[in-house]
Amino acid sequence: MSRSELSDSRQRILVIDDEENMRHMLSVLLAGHGYVVDCAADGREGLDMLGQKQYQFVLCDIRMPRLDGMDFLRESRDISHGATIIMMSAFGTVESAIEAMKEGAYDYISKPFKADEILLTLNKARERERLRQENVRLKKRLADLESRQGFKGMVARSKAMHEVFSLALKVARHTTTVLITGESGTGKELIARGIHAESPRRDRPFLAINCGSIPENLLESEFFGSMRGAFTGADQDRKGLFEQAEGGTLFLDEIGELPLGMQVKLLRVLQERTIRRIGGSREIPVDVRILCATARDLAKEVQAGQFREDLYFRLNVVEIRLPPLRERVEDIPLLAEHFLHKVNAATGLQVKGISPSAVSRLVANPWPGNVRELENVIERAAILAEKQIILPENLPDTLGSRPENRRIDDFFNTYSLKKAKKIMEKRLIARALEAVGGNKSRAAELLELSYPSLLAKIREYGLQNN
Known part of the structure; x- marks a missing residue:
């Protein structure tokens, strides 16, 4: 096993053992594989050092004077150390190994052991820590993503x-x-x-x-x-x-x-x-x-x-x-508010919101120009608004007009009756939810659907957040 496999950067490890020969052997072995090694002669000294320095790993014997390994494990919980603890013992049993794991140890090694056993265990612990940190990082990025929608x-x-x-x-x-x-x-x-x-x-x-x-x-x-x-x-x-x-x-x-x-x-x-x-x-x-x-x-x-x-x-x-925007109408109110805040910040306007009737017209529009068209419409409406709120009269006259004069395939973007039905259902449900402020019971009444059927369709069309 090469040093590069074990230590791509120098990490600090604390060895706690009451036997001087064991401390010396482990120090030489681990230092030779790129670790920075500190030693303690018992659990009490080990706790003091753990509270003073940052260690990535701790190798701790179980049987020691003053404070043994199991008590060290328990008391180490009161210290924010972040180290991975591996227990060692010449009197190892399955029961003691299980107890050590329950108290927070990552692994358990029985003495006497070969050098490769220690190195392999540390290598596994390092990989576990790398995966844990990667998981934390990904969760944070996903949380950031969800928080800003x-x-x-x-x-x-x-x-x-x-x-x-x-x-x-x-x-x-x-x-x-x-x-x-x-x-x-x-x-x-x-x-x-x-x-x-x-x-x-x-x-x-x-x-x-x-x-x-x-x-x-x-x-x-x-x-x-x-x-x-x-x-x-x-x-x-x-x-x-x-x-x-x-x-x-x-x-x-x-x-x-x-x-x-x-x-x-x-x-x-x-x-x-x-x-x-x-x-x-x-x-x-x-x-x-x-x-x-x-x-x-x-x-x-x-x-x-x-x-x-x-x-x-x-x-x-x-x-x-x-x-296209017409396939995700549930995003239109959110986008409209976002663009309104953007216009306010850029122009110094103080338009506070969009009236429900204006939102209904926005949702009903087919948006051939998609998000870019919506942004332009909101900017125009904010400039024309006179009552600190965007009203239907601030929107273009053609916005939200009925589609009788448009080709039906332009509206649905498909010739499939099944797909067209789904598109129409999704739009009507989104509009009904918007009209009643998200109240599903009232929306079910408007749509002439049973409440369970509406919930099923909301899940099917991804409208849960409406």
Whole structure:
């Protein structure tokens, strides 16, 4: 067993034993494997040292004068030490081992023991502690996520969006390429920024580029950079986006807008992890995580010959689909309040809230522009509000209008009767709950449903927080 396996950083250990030879042997053994070792001759001395220094581990004999190992275990509970305690005894029995575990010991070793037994037990204890700390860290991050009802600035209470946040948090810890899909205005760049902020690359650059906003003849220079004299106007060497984002994340928005020629070059970079500037002859290694987003159906683009299949599979390692706002109407009141606070902070307005009737109109709207459209509507309404509360008359006249003049497939986004029924049910239940302030009994009356049936449908559609 190598030292690197046992001690990737020097940790402090306290050895408590009344036998000087045992203390000496353990000190030499453990110091030789990277630990900083202190020794105590009995439990009382060990308690004093445990209260004065921070130890990661304690090796404690059971039979000792003044204060034996079992009493040491019990009294150590009054000290906030955080150490993992391993008991040792030459008079070990199953009963004494069980008793030690009940009193808080991590493990029990019978004397005489081989050096590898001690080292293996400590190695297991270290791995247990690492997993415990990782579990605490993850729980804290999840608690933070739940407390702010969102993911890095995004707010939501719907089941669909919390599934998105959970997946984003999982992939953030890895370098996996992620394809973020969804309609325009659903918040694809916010998810990308959240993934970067939760990743080990958080302290490195995050660069975002809209692939459809750059003229085709400038794409290669923008992505890969250029050398002085490579073309007219190139009066100095210039780094492209891949070099600028070194060690960080490059977010390619509207990846479906890339022309086929540029798709080939991007694929090569993803495979080789090198770029070559325009006019240059040297391959430059790059370490960049790629996140992509598109409002297009890339699978259909591949079938139509508009997008390379090999690049599609390279980008679509993990897909995160952002649902349109019409599929998560329970988020609309929460988002509206969030945007109102944002407008107040930015403009100095003091609009205190949104009237229930205005909320009802917001919930009834199909939101073809999704979250971005909702934000614009709330900003406009806050500016027009005259009574410190947003009223229906502050909203656009067309908002929440009935859909008779719209194609039914635009409203439901499906031809399936089963899916359309579910969409309509979910929207009506959400609206009823909103109208009665979350009172499920009254909502059941409005919907002409039995109370148990309503509860079942609330669970089915993820409306528990309404």
